[in-house]
Amino acid sequence: MSDRDAVLSRVRERVDPSPAEREALAAAADELAARARGALDDLGVDGEVVQVGSTARGTWVSGDRDIDLFVQFDPELARPELERLGLEVGHAVLPDGHEEYAEHPYVKGVFEGFDVDLVPCYAVESAAEIQSAVDRTPFHTKYLEARVDEALAADVRLLKQFLKGAGAYGSDLRTEGFSGYLTELLCVEYGGFVATLEAVADWNPPVRFDPEGHGTRSFDDPLVVVDPTDAERNVAAVVSAANVARFQHYARAFLDDADEEYFFPEPVGPAGEAEVRAWLAERGTTALAVRFETPDLVEDQLYPQLERSRDGLVRGLEGHGFDVLRSAVWANAESVLFVELSVAELPAVERHDGPPVAVGEHARGFYEQYADDPAVFGPFIDGDRYVVEREREVATAVEFAEKRLGSVALGAHVASIVDAGDYEVLAGEEVPPLAGDFGVELRAYFEPEP
Amino acid sequence: MSDRDAVLSRVRERVDPSPAEREALAAAADELAARARGALDDLGVDGEVVQVGSTARGTWVSGDRDIDLFVQFDPELARPELERLGLEVGHAVLPDGHEEYAEHPYVKGVFEGFDVDLVPCYAVESAAEIQSAVDRTPFHTKYLEARVDEALAADVRLLKQFLKGAGAYGSDLRTEGFSGYLTELLCVEYGGFVATLEAVADWNPPVRFDPEGHGTRSFDDPLVVVDPTDAERNVAAVVSAANVARFQHYARAFLDDADEEYFFPEPVGPAGEAEVRAWLAERGTTALAVRFETPDLVEDQLYPQLERSRDGLVRGLEGHGFDVLRSAVWANAESVLFVELSVAELPAVERHDGPPVAVGEHARGFYEQYADDPAVFGPFIDGDRYVVEREREVATAVEFAEKRLGSVALGAHVASIVDAGDYEVLAGEEVPPLAGDFGVELRAYFEPEP
Known part of the structure; x- marks a missing residue:
């Protein structure tokens, strides 16, 4: 057995769900589906209950505990009615669940330790006729079910875990990485985990695939995978150039020197205040942080706003003659726009x-x-x-952040915060104590990995 | 009498040579010409003696004491023979004179208080047949003699003095301004002093004149005046864009508000060390000076070398990330490349x-x-x-000037000086004492005029 096979074999042991895990999940999914069908009967409404997502397709990574059940209603149903019925079914299935809102409302809850989403959608004839994005999801599952056998599902699990290790897994707007569906499409395209890595190592972006050969439009993204169920859609639209590059980097690294650590990297430990101080001294730069209470937004709204605000701050500083070496945004209870300057002071x-x-x-x-x-x-x-x-209007970067931040393009909620003056600017000796709340982020910033 | 006429009348009193000055100059020129003809007779050589330049044409400004005599020899004469005979005649005319070298050697000396150049050239049939640049000069005089009457000569004197006041008179490579010949051509073109100013105020460079309508080539200069005696030559080739702009600026200023001071500005007084220190503090900039013994070169070689060296220093600094606000070169016994930085220090x-x-x-x-x-x-x-x-390779501008100056393009003599390490870099508190040797230059730098 080659080194690589030995590594993959050990990784498989960690990512393949055990028979007990599979049985427990199947049993829970069946029970939830039965409840949903019962609720539809009680309501006297027609509807199809389908399980979707990785746990439906057997491609989940051991330990993932998401069950996604979609209830497909008649496309003739008015939308308010669909939403009402969807929530009624949801609450019947998950009595302790709560409502969340994506394109329309759905019920989220916990059942036997699994995180369950119960989502209403329309039973359209084809993905081309979808009325909302969730209508597409069952088509994805159908498409992949026909193409992912158990052996390939095992390789999908490897690839998902590999992308997690690289920090490039997840189509949320913070990560801007690879979705589960996209990961499976790549595995189908190339025929397996190693074959995918070998292909990715040689990618020359922009890269375009169209598995069904039905794409009609062009996309301006570094990676384009035309959705087999929707010719108008790029499955990889959210993937950033950096995550494409990152995937290429780690693919090459793993092919050169197989190591389990690519799948399960050591977590980054938080940096201490003294370390941050030492890094800044070594670099001879001036750090500046704009800090405010994190606005109450879901992550997919929060991070784009923080990024837009970071861009505004950086461009504003550069427009006034200051040089920004690097910048970052971080958020927990508080949010930070972090800027490291090469030139933070200018003449009068x-x-x-x-x-x-x-x-x-x-x-x-x-x-x-x-x-x-x-x-x-x-x-x-x-x-x-x-x-x-x-x-000169503004002679120091701190002065810009304190007095002119409102003049640059910021995320909407951040702009309100700045207009109200509900933020503080940290500089000099005020920066290293950020390690208390953002130690991991600071280490990742000062000890950057690909 | 309008204010303007009153001003011009007072200026005329200062720039028009008195009858006594004219007579003295004519007598001296006649005597020198007679001596030259005698010398030619003694040598048994054919040659024509002609007086050229402003004192030949009556367009000199009172107090100028230059007499230029050209001896025109047979174009068939070999060049070494022309040079030998030219020097013999020169020494005969000016026994105390010394030899200088332009395109060929000539004799320079003082006679009755006048500065006399005695220059050999070829008596070519037309300016198109010239063998060296000096052969062209007699044609300039012939061309202008036919077009500049006494009234226009008086306006030429006004215009010359006006350009002197603006700092834009002189075709040397330090000034890069307007030659006497060019000034006269402009006066002929526009018909007088005020008419020239009115036209210049409305110039929209590039400006092109071709008095004889015989120009054959295009020029990339802001001001093009095709030489009436040579279709291939731009009389204004040496005039910088800044001097064209300066002429426009002062033309407008004088037409708006006539004042004798435009012709005879107060001389700039030297700045003191404390003033330089205060200016730098007010500006919040960092000054740096590269100082070395001035290489032994004529000004027309020295200043282009200093400018080239200044460019190299500035571009080198900017290439390493430092920001130069402004720079200058100055020379007397020592030369200085002066650079004022917005950003003089950068991170590690x-x-x-x-x-x-x-x-x-x-x-x-x-x-x-x-x-x-x-x-x-x-x-x-x-x-x-x-x-x-x-x-970073270089973290301060001073370090660049001390260690990397040899890596940028410098004037040839300056490069040798830098290679030998025969220069010093002044910064911080070492800069204000430059006022001792360059007080006038420093005031002009920190109190800049158009």
Whole structure:
């Protein structure tokens, strides 16, 4: 047995569900489905109950405890009626469940230790006729059920765990990684775990697949996998360029030197205050953090807002002449826009180019505006233009964060927080204590991995 | 009499040579010409003696004391013979003169208080047949003599003095301004001093004139005046964009508000050490000066070398991440490359982008080069690329000037000086004492005028 096979064999032992786990899950799913059908009968409504997702297809990684049941209603049903019936069935199946809201409301609850989603959708004829995104999900399960046998399902589990190890698994907007469905499609495309890694190692993005050969439009994403059940959709739309690159990096690394650690990396330990202080001293940079109470948003709304705010802060700083070396966003109860600056202080004056002297009235206006202003140096002529050196609006990055943050594009909730002044700017000696709440994030920042 | 006429009238009194000055100059020129003809007779050689330049045309500004006599020899004469005969005549005319070298050697000396150049050239039939640049000069004088009457000559004097006041008079490579010949051509073109200013105020460079309508080629200069005596030559080739703009600026200023001071500005007084210190503190910048003994070169060689060296220093600093607000070069016995920095210090680390991860071998090589290097942060992935943060080669502008100046493009003589280490770098408290040798230059730098 090769080293690689030995490693994979050990990983399989950890990711393959045991017979007992499979039986328990099947039993729970059957019981929940039966309850749902009973509830439909009690309501006197037609509806199909289907199990979807990885636990339906046998591709879940041991320990995942998600059961997704979809109740498919008549497409003629009005949407409010669908939502009402869906929730009634949900509450009947999961008496202790609570309502959540994606494209429409559904019931989430716990049953025999499993996390259960009970979601209403329309029983459309084909994925092309879907009325909401969830209507598509049963088609995904049908498509894969016909193509993923037990051997391939085992390789799907390896690939999922591998992507988790690389930090690239999950289609949420924080991770911007590979969804379960996408992972399975890749395994189907290449025929197995190692074959997928070998192919990915040689990818040259943009990479495009169209398993059903029915794609009609082009996409501007680094990875394009046309949904076999919907010609208009890129299954990999959410995957960032960095996660494509990361997948390539770790694929090569594993093929070079197989190691179980790629699947189960050591968790990053939190950095201490003294470490952060030492890193900053070693780098000779100036760190700045904008900190505020995390707005009450689901993660898929929170992280895009934080990213947009980070972009606004960075572009605002750069627009005022400060150089940002690197930046990050972190959130738990509090959120932090973290910026590390190469240049955090600038002179009192800045160059301000006027028009070419030849541009008659405009040039004259510029000259006259500044000619008698004792606060500027100039106007003088450089090349064909008038130039003055005038007082810089903002001379330090901290001043920008404190006084001008409201002038840049921020996420909507962050903008409200900034407008209300409900944030603080940490700099200098105030930064290392962030290790108390964000020690893991700080270590990942200062000891970055691919 | 309008204010403007009153001002011009007062200026005329200062720039028009008095009858006594004219007579003295004419007598001296006649005597020198007679001596030259005598010398030609003694040598038994044919040759024509002509007076050229502003003193020949009556367009000199009172107090200028240059007499230029050209001896035109047979174009069939071999060049060494022309040079030998030219020097013999020169020494005969100016027994106390000394030899200088332009395109060929000539004799320079003082006669009755006048600075006299005695220059040999070829008596070619037309300016198109010239063998060296000086052969063209007599044609300039002939061309202008026919077009500049006494009234226009008076306006030429005004315009020359006006350009002197603006700091834009002189075709030397330090000034990069307007030559006497160019000034006269402009006055001829527009018909007088005020008419020239009115036209110049509305120039929209590039501006092109071709008085004889015989130009055959295009030029990439902001001002193009095709030489009436040579269709291939731009008389204004040396005029910088800044001097064109300066001329426009002062033309407008004078037309708006006539003042004698435009012709005779108050000389700039030297700045003191304390003033320089205060300016730098007010601006919050970091000044740096590279100082060395001025190489033994004529100004037309020295200043282009200093400018080239200044460019090299500035581009080198910017290439290493430092921001230059403004810079200058100054020379007397010592030369200074003066640089004022917005950013003079940078962190210990800098970002270094590697290849896209997808670019197989190249990406792998980059990763492996840095993966185990304890001195770098990373490699990590940003977008589709590997990135490391590694130690910056040069962390301060002073360090760059001290250790890396030899790596940038410098003027040839300056490069030798730098290679030999015969220069010093002044920074911080060492800069204000430069006021001792460069007080006027420092005031002009910190109180810049158009």
